[in-house]
Amino acid sequence: MSFINYSSREINCKIVYYGPGLCGKTTNLQFIYNKTNPDLKGKMISLATETERTLFFDFLPLALGQIRGFKTRFHLYTVPGQVFYDASRKLILKGVDGVVFVADSQIERMEANIESLDNLKLNLAEQGYDLHKTPCVIQYNKRDLPNSAPLEEIQKVLNPSDMPEFEACATTGEGVFETLKAVARLVLRDLKQMNR
Amino acid sequence: MNDTQLVMYDEDFRKILAVVQRLVQDANAKGIFVVDRNGQLIAEAGEMRGIDTTSLASLTAGCIAATGGLAKIVGEEEFPVHFHQGQQDNLHMTLVAGRIILVVVFDDRSSLGLVRLRVKKAGAELAKIFEEIRKKTEQEQAGGAGTPFSEITDEDIDNLFSV
Numbered sequence: 001m002s003f004i005n006y007s008s009r010e011i012n013c014k015i016v017y018y019g020p021g022l023c024g025k026t027t028n029l030q031f032i033y034n035k036t037n038p039d040l041k042g043k044m045i046s047l048a049t050e051t052e053r054t055l056f057f058d059f060l061p062l063a064l065g066q067i068r069g070f071k072t073r074f075h076l077y078t079v080p081g082q083v084f085y086d087a088s089r090k091l092i093l094k095g096v097d098g099v100v101f102v103a104d105s106q107i108e109r110m111e112a113n114i115e116s117l118d119n120l121k122l123n124l125a126e127q128g129y130d131l132h133k134t135p136c137v138i139q140y141n142k143r144d145l146p147n148s149a150p151l152e153e154i155q156k157v158l159n160p161s162d163m164p165e166f167e168a169c170a171t172t173g174e175g176v177f178e179t180l181k182a183v184a185r186l187v188l189r190d191l192k193q194m195n196r
Numbered sequence: 197m198n199d200t201q202l203v204m205y206d207e208d209f210r211k212i213l214a215v216v217q218r219l220v221q222d223a224n225a226k227g228i229f230v231v232d233r234n235g236q237l238i239a240e241a242g243e244m245r246g247i248d249t250t251s252l253a254s255l256t257a258g259c260i261a262a263t264g265g266l267a268k269i270v271g272e273e274e275f276p277v278h279f280h281q282g283q284q285d286n287l288h289m290t291l292v293a294g295r296i297i298l299v300v301v302f303d304d305r306s307s308l309g310l311v312r313l314r315v316k317k318a319g320a321e322l323a324k325i326f327e328e329i330r331k332k333t334e335q336e337q338a339g340g341a342g343t344p345f346s347e348i349t350d351e352d353i354d355n356l357f358s359v
Contacts, residue, residue, distance in 0.1 A: 003202045003236040004345070007209035011345070012236045042250045047258070056258060059235075061250045065356045067348055072356065075235060075254065091261040095234035181357045188353045191345050194201070194337075 001095035002191055010071045013187050014095055015180075018120050019102035020112035021053070021081035024141040027170040028102060029060045029076055032180060035173065036062065054080040057092050064184060074184055081116065090123050098135035098187035099124075100179055102170075103158055105140050105148035113158055135186030137164040139179045144169040202232060203333045208325065209239065215321045216241040216298075223314040224306035226285065229299040230322065231256045233291075244301060256289060256297050279308065290315050293323040295330075 003012040017025040026046065033044045042061035049055050058078040063071060079089040101120060103113045121131045138159050142148060151167065159165055164182045168175025204212075216228045220242045227244030231237055235257035237249050259278065267275045274294070280287040288300040288311050298319055300311050 001201050001234055003204070003232055003234070003238075005204050005209070005238075007204060007206045014234060043248055045251055045254065056262070059251070059254045061254075067345075067352050067356060070345075087265050088262070091258075091265055094261065185353055185357070188345075188348070188356075189350070192348050192353075194345075 002097050002187075004070075008071075009069055010073055011067075011191070012073045012075065013097040013184075013191070014075050014077065015098045015100065015183055015187065016093055016096045017076065017078040017100045017102055018089070018093075018116065019081055019141075020104055020109060020116040021083070023081060023102045023104040023109070023113075023116075024168075024170040025078040025081060025102050026054055026058050028100070028139075028141075028168075028176050028179070029058050029078055031170055031173045031176045032062065032076070033060055035177075040064075053082065054078055055085075056080065056088055067188070072184075072188070074187075076180075083115070083119075086119065086123075089119070090126065093123050093127065096124075096129075096134070097190070098183045099131075099137075100183050101136065101138045101158075101163075103138060103140050103154065105142045105154060106145055107147055107149045110149060110154070110157065113154075117158060132161055135183060135190045137166065137179055137183045137186065139166045139168045139175060141168045141170050141175075143167045143174075144172070201333065202236075202329070203336070204238065204329060208329050211325050212239045212322065213241065215318050215325070219300070219314055219318040222318075223300060223302065223311045225300045225302045225311065226305075227301040229253065229256070229301075231297040231299060233257055233260065233295050233297060238296070242301070252299070256299055260289065260291060260297055277312075288312070288315065290319055292319045293326050296322060296326055298322060 017028055019025050040063045045059040047056035060076040062074045064074060077092050079092045124131050140154055166175045166179045170176055212230060216230060216239055220228050225242055227242035230239040231253040235254040237253040240249060263275045276291040278289040285301055285303050290298045292298050300315060302311055
């Protein structure tokens with residue numbers, strides 16, 4: 001749910017990175033944090049376990065620039081990917097403006113990807129949102145790994161509806177900003193249509 | 197997707213600010229923050245300048261969301277009032293009109309009783325203001341009233357990413 005503040009001339013949007021456990025959601029945010037000009041970012045918060053698994057969420061506020069005199073600010077969140085944290089995922093999805101689904105390209109994680117994508121659809125539907133009407137992009141992460149599944153195979157299974165998609169390697173940053181830009185674009189276009 | 201978006205005009209902001217500035221005085225508070233339930237900071241007042249308000253807003257929303265989830269598990273609709281006691285500073289959080297979180301930071305210059313009393317009145321005033329904002333937003337969306345975003349072009353959006 002975007003927040004348009006005429007007083008400070010700001011528009012704030014919420015983007016959620018979703019996906020199975022260990023797919024690289026936090027790594028995406030860490031790369032964005034490390035490569036962004038300090039003037040454009042706030043502090044990154046990670047509510048994680050002692051073993052650095054996301055417990056509740058990661059949060060990174062980011063300023064992208066101005067549109068028609070309004071500062072555009074994006075709040076990036078990740079969800080905890082592990083299956084048993086579903087209650088937390090539902091809370092973080094509330095008020096979402098755009099979703100990045102991060103898929104793990106490794107063949108052995110294909111089932112976990114499918115389960116997580118189904119879980120995303122279900123949790124969005126509980127809030128009255130339809131994944132296909134929600135600004136959403138899909139990122140195929142860990143493309144550099146030798147055991148990654150062929151791209152056509154993953155596309156067929158995870159993206160039959162042809163959402164914008166990106167190959168990535170979040171540890172080196174390949175595809176990370178392309179993914180972020182694409183979802184931010186979709187969110188702003190959605191906002192434009194909402195106000196028509 | 198954005199059917200319940202929050203649109204705040206300068207006049208709304210000034211009304212909210214007047215309420216929280218008064219609350220700082222009335223409750224002897226160090227700082228007051230008004231946060232949207234989704235983690236956006238709406239207004240602040242008091243002497244706590246320079247703290248990381250963006251993180252404060254996001255964590256407040258996370259805290260309220262988590263305890264809201266807990267409430268439902270035990271059969272409550274919501275736990276609308278939260279109090280965190282520290283060694284020097286204390287945090288009092290209230291959910292207003294199911295949508296806005298009123299955060300009061302106070303130390304030993306004030307007391308929990310005083311904060312509770314003053315927050316009750318200010319909360320009611322804020323609830324009224326946000327109900328007006330909600331109605332206004334709904335009317336504007338229903339009437340198709342334009343905002344700066346109805347006129348943005350794909351080129352404007354692309355320019356944002358060209359640097």
